[in-house]
Amino acid sequence: MEIRIDNLTKKFGEVVGVEDLTLHIDDGEFVAFLGPSGCGKTTTLLTLAGIYKPTEGLIRFGERIVNQVQPKDRNIGMVFQSYALYPHMTVFQNIAYPLKLKKTPKNLQNESVRQVAGVMGIGDLLDRRPGQLSGGQQQRVALGRALVKEPDVLLFDEPLSNLDARLRLTMRGEIKHLQKNLGITSIYVTHDQVEAMTMADRIAVMSGGRLQAFDTPEELYDRPKTQFVAGFVGNPPMNFIDVNVSQSDGAYTAKTGSIRMTVPAARGAPAAEHAGAVVMGLRPEDIAIASEGEVAGEIFVVEPLGREDLIDVRVGEHSFILLANTESRHRAGERVALQFDMSQVQFFDPQSERSLLWRQ
Amino acid sequence: MARAELFASSKVKTDEIQPTLQEDFVEALKLAGISIVVLLVAAFFFSAVVGPFFALGSVEETVTDVLTRLALLILPYVAYISAASVARRYTFRATSRALGLAFSCAILIYALISAGHYLLDYGVFAPRPSLQMTLSQTDAGIRIDEVAPGGAAETAGMLPGDVITAIRRDPVDLAAFNKRLGQSELDAPLRLRFLRDGEEMQETARVVLVSDKELGVLLPGLAIVLVFTAIIVFLPGHWAPYIALVGLLFPLLIGYFWVIVATFSYRTKGLVPLDGNDNFGGFTLKNWESIFAGNIAGLEFNIWPILMTSMAIAVLMTFVVLLVSSMAGYALSRMDFPGRRFFLSFTLILHGFPAITLLIPIFIVLLRMGETPIIGDLIGFNTVGGIAMVMVAFQLPLGVWLMKGFFDNIPWDMERSALIDGASRFRAYWEILLPQIRPGLLALGIFAFIGGWNAYIIPATYSIGTGLSNLPVFLNELIDETAPVDWNQVAAVGLFQLIPIFIFFIFAQEYLLNIYAGGTKGSS
Amino acid sequence: MLKHQAANSRRNALRSYLGAYGFMAPAGILVIVFFLIPVAIVLYLSVTNLASSNFTSDLAKMEFIGLKNYDTLFNDQFARKIFSNTIFYVLVTLSIFNVSLALIVSLLTTHIDRNAGFIFRAMWILPRITSPVVYILIWKRMIAEAPFGIINQFNELLGQPTYNYISTNPWVFVVVVNGFIGVSFGMIIFTSAIESIPKDLLNASLVDGSSRLQRIRFVILPLIRWPLLFVVTYQTLSLLTSFVEIQLLTDGGPGLYRTEVWSLTAYHRALSNYFGNAQWGYGSAFAVLLVLIGVVLAVIYMRVFRFDELIAEPRVEAL
Known part of the structure; x- marks a missing residue:
């Protein structure tokens, strides 16, 4: 089922939940809505589900305008963060509830529930109540209930955030696998960018009720169109510093205070065209500590992450976050030199926060 | 106690000087003096300020009179307790010192108060x-x-x-x-x-x-005072609240005790069950038999229709209150519609409004409804339905507010999930949300049932002269219309009426405590 | 297309409102029939001379006499006495029982073992869940004359004279009987307020060297100011308007209006044949004053205690 959202605005009295959102989702696509809490992603999801009615704009499922269609007539399945399993019903009754409401004959209900439960691996839990299940099992029941009515659209509202880290990893794979097998158009709301990056075909990054970017994970990472997207996608986040980019003899240099960096022409040229200071973005993995390099600084803090160390290096008033191999055993207070891989550098207009390299 | 333990170690180190006997004595007397003065001021306040004030409005001021006397009565005992409380610090460290201190203070206070009585012709020296x-x-x-x-x-x-x-x-x-x-x-x-x-x-x-001012009458009093003081000195501190609580409840406890005793005996004098010859004993089931035999002190009746009326009012009320309040509570909690805010504030205002003041006009309303065909037969004047509906209306503001609170506590996702699964609003309410607020329904249901079962003033007012009476109305008729009243048979009817109440009291105390504060603790 | 959409949207909104009003309807009808209409009727009755002799339930046939009932009321010598009776009854019962005793019981029960405290509090619920008729039956035997009365039996035991309390001290027992019912409300509210005070705060005050009494005075009482105010205002209104227990115990006697209170007068005048002739109009004038006080205080509770701030917006818009 293809979903087209055009100029969607949702207000709660004076409070704006979503503003002027336009988004086209292809049939069978897995789309993640990514953003900090309160950015409007869940509001959009609930509007798609029909729980909220749009204030303005159009929502189409295929060719059908669904603005005023009741949730029960949209043929959607939804998995909630809290799972929203009905505590007074058994697992079987929970999964069968959508079928019961559709007045599916009893024997068909029975068959469908058992089939879905088999797929979800909860066939032996059908007589239990939700309160007797572990978080992961509840998650599977919720998913089963969403799937049992063979929905055209699957909606996920941060479904994994109540699970522990290990289980989250397993479920992530399972959901993605299931979605690809069934080919159901899915929308997945999350604030966890790793989830979004690993699972989604395309990611819609939202902030303050507005769509910031809508693209494949690779595009978002490599060619962020706004400073917000650049900062939000990637962990640890991109380093930003204000610099001036100038050209002399065909070579482009970014400068601020004592720092000078040579920028490849392809990226330096658009930045140099911009009058005045620009925001330069460098991902932590593009910075390395070297015995000698362009810039000298002092290690402010070292945070061991296990596989690698997160190191905060101060150069003058600027701070660079970077990742280093644990075996290098750096200590706070150590004086080091930094080496920058400028081939992946990003530049943004400080006023509009738009990328100077990738125009929309 | 905790304080003493906390500083016990530091005391040893600082080698604090123990207060001398004189200092203790002065402190004890000072405390006693303060309490005497406070109570004297209170007594004066009741008798000289409050009493005359209400006498102006021509209230016979017996209550202030009683308060004055009460203040004067407890005055010496508060003084003994204050003095003894100083002695209590030594109870387990230096028992003789504690007793000596407490006794000497008590004797002094007793002498002082007796002297006052002697001079003012009060108390034991009263004429x-x-x-x-x-x-x-x-x-x-x-x-x-x-x-x-x-x-x-x-x-x-x-x-x-x-x-x-x-x-x-x-x-x-x-x-x-x-x-x-x-x-x-x-x-x-x-x-x-x-x-x-x-x-x-x-x-x-x-x-x-x-007033025969013989000092000999003081000796028994002194003995009582010394025993009292000794008890205070040795009383374990954590017993005090229990003693106070039992003391405060005492009138209630003996009252309910009387009902039970009276029900099973021929007659009672005070709390003592007696047989026909005024001897202790006389246990019998005849009071209970007479309920079902339908004749008490010459008044003939049939208990079954009365019981049915009571049941009908209570059960009808319970169901209608639960249904109507939960529906309105659901809409107010979960639905958006013009006027929602108004309805909510209005519910709250009604919750605070004393509905009982509308008894007079509701009489007219019921009469008019009684004249309407069909409706009148169901819920008009002189019908069980009419009585139940009035009482439902009176409990509704509380019920709606309570139900709204319970619905508010269910996660929104529950509702959303049900709607997405294909439920209508009514099915979501009926199949998904109602089962989840069972504790709330139970609490409100018990409240409504008790209200209906105990109903007196509304059935008494709106079913005049029809023979339509429930247990409380019938019980009141028994008291008013039989002479002489056979109180033991009346008590049996009373206890009979109390049975369901006692059952709820035993098995649902928690719900009762929650709901009888007017739903201010809306959540379970 | 868009026009069609707009019309469709309005129709759908209307349909969803109808659903909500459907849920509200039963409660709404009951409120209209048993609250709103009666308020209007009682206001109207108070300006008519409806009585047993010319009784009719048809509002159009009642005789309008303007403010004559109110004129009579303000010049009624007994109304003055009943008024001061009412003030006396409310003030004394409220201050001794509904507030002070309630506070004492909740302080005592929160300072002892949790389960024991709970049982003691539960006992105080008994008067409230007992039918007034049975409750008053118990008290009537409690204060009956010797040799049947329970209190008088204690008097005899202690060698004291016995009394016929209902004629010597009717007010004392009107206050006590109602007071014992009134304790539970304040007790429950105060208890939950005290229990919600952080334990650390209570322990800290003891560590700081305050005695238990000082702790009550300086820590607990200031923290339960609001519940205290709530209980005072709420119970004032309940005491002002409740009359059933007084009716059953003394029926306003003994003698002329000795323990008659305002709400009981309204009932006596209009609904009980105490005087042989029920004066609906005049009784309604008494009731109207209580209705007005009730409305004003109810609005004040809502504003002062910010109940309206608890109102959250619903977060499901689908029907």
Whole structure:
């Protein structure tokens, strides 16, 4: 089922939940809505589900305008963060509830529930109540209930955030696998960018009720169109510093205070065209500590992450976050030199926060 | 205690000087003095300020009078307790010091208060009704041993050696005579029959109030004070709240105890069950039998229709209150519609509004509804339905508010999930949300049932002269319309009515405590 | 297309509102029939001379007499007495029982073992869940004359004179009987307020060296100011308007209006044949004053205690 959202605005009295959102989702696509809490992603999801009615704009499922269609007539399945399993019903009754409401004959209900439960691996839990299940099992029941009515659209509202880290990893794979097998158009709301990056075909990054970017994970990472997207996608986040980019003899240099960096022409040229200071973005993995390099600084803090160390290096008033191999055993207070891989550098207009390299 | 433990170690180190006996004594007396002054001020306040104030509005000020007397009555005991509380610090470290301190303070306070009584003719020295003669019981009657010169008895012409046999025509012994005398007022005439030299004579003596200031009467009082003080000194501290709580509940406890005793005995005097000959005992089931036999003190009745009416009102009320409140509570909690805010505020205003003030106009409303065909037969004047509907309406504001609170506590996702699964709003309410607020329904249901089962004023007002009465109305008829009232049979009806209440009380205390604060604790 | 959409949207909104009003309807009808209409009727009755002699339930046939009932009321010598009776009854019962005793019980029960405290509090619920008729039956035997009365039996035991309390001290027992019912409300509210005070705060005050009494005075009482105010205002209104227990115990007697209170007068005048002639109009004038006080206080509770701030917006818009 293809979903087209055009100029969607949702207000709660004076409070704006979503503003002027336009988004086209292809049939069978897995789309993640990514953003900090309160950015409007869940509001959009609930509007798609029909729980909220749009204030303005159009929502189409295929060719059908669904603005005023009741949730029960949209043929959607939804998995909630809290799972929203009905505590007074058994697992079987929970999964069968959508079928019961559709007045599916009893024997068909029975068959469908058992089939879905088999797929979800909860066939032996059908007589239990939700309160007797572990978080992961509840998650599977919720998913089963969403799937049992063979929905055209699957909606996920941060479904994994109540699970522990290990289980989250397993479920992530399972959901993605299931979605690809069934080919159901899915929308997945999350604030966890790793989830979004690993699972989604395309990611819609939202902030303050507005769509910031809508693209494949690779595009978002490599060619962020706004400073917000650049900062939000990637962990640890991109380093930003204000610099001036100038050209002399065909070579482009970014400068601020004592720092000078040579920028490849392809990226330096658009930045140099911009009058005045620009925001330069460098991902932590593009910075390395070297015995000698362009810039000298002092290690402010070292945070061991296990596989690698997160190191905060101060150069003058600027701070660079970077990742280093644990075996290098750096200590706070150590004086080091930094080496920058400028081939992946990003530049943004400080006023509009738009990328100077990738125009929309 | 905790404080003492906390600083026990530091005390050893700092080698603090122990207070001397004199210092303790002064502290104890100071505390006692303060409490005496406070209570005296309170007594003065009740008798000299509050009393006259209400007397202006022509209220007979018996309550302030009682309060004054109460303040004066507990005054010495508060003083003993205050003084003894100082001694309590030494109870387990230096018992003799503690007792010595407490006793010496108590004796001093007792002396002080007695002196006050002596001077003001109060308490044990208060003037009592008297005929100013000394008496002793003999086989023949009450013998006059001595007659005070110039006293009431002498004025009446009584002589030592006379033997009193009766007051008017009632034969008396010494105890009855003293009791009769004790209840007489100043100047009340007592016509005494007596034998003088074998001859029956009659004289009228007028009662005078005399304070015989004999110090001997102080000794039993002193003994009581010393025992009291000793108890205070040795009483484990954590017992005090329990003693206070039981003391406060005492009137209630004996009241309910009486109902149970009275129900199973022929008759009772006070709390003592008696048989037909005024001897202890007389346990019987006849009071219960008479309920079902349908005759109490000559009033004939059939208990079953009365019981059915009670049940019908209570059950009808429970169901309608639950249904109507949960529906409205659901809409207010979960639905958006013009006027929602208004309805919510209005519910709250109604919750605070005393519906009972509308009894008069509702009479007219029910009469008019009674004239309407069909509706009138179901919920008009003089119908169980009408009575139940009025009571439902009265409980509705609380019910709606409570139900809204319970619905508010269910996660929104539950509702959303049900709607996405294909439920209509009504099915989501009925199949998904209602089962989840079962504790709330149970609490409100119990509240409504008790309200309906206990209903008195509304059925009594709106079913006049139809024979349509529930248990409380019937019980009140029994008390009002039978003479003499057989209180033990009435008590049986009362206890019969109380049975479901006791059952709820035993099994649903938690719900009751939650709901009887007017739903201010809306969540479970 | 868009026009069609707009019309469609309005129709759908209307349909969803109808659903909500459907849920509200039963409660709404009951409120209209048993609250709103009666308020209007009682206001109207108070300006008519409706009585047993000319009784009709047809509002159009009642005789309008203007403010004559109110004029009579303000010049009624007994109304003055009943008024001061009412003030006396409310003030004394409220201050001794509904507030002070309630506070004492909740302080005591929160300072002892949790379960024991709970049981003691539960006992105080008994008067409230007992039918007034049975409750008053118990008290009638409690204060009956010797040798049947329970209190008088204690008096005899202690060698004290016995009394016929209903005629010597009717007010004392009107206050006590109602007071014992009134304790539970304040007790429950105060208890939950005290229990919600952080334990650390209570322990800290003891560590700081305050005695238990000082802790009550300086820590607990200031923290339960609001519940205290709530109980005072709420119970004032309940005491002002409740009359059933007084009706059953003394029926306003003994003698002329000795324990008659305002709400009982309204009932007596209009609904009980105490005087042989029920005066609906005049009784309504008494009731109207209580209704007005009730409305004003109810609005004040809502504003002062910010109940309206608890109102959250619903977060499901689908029907």
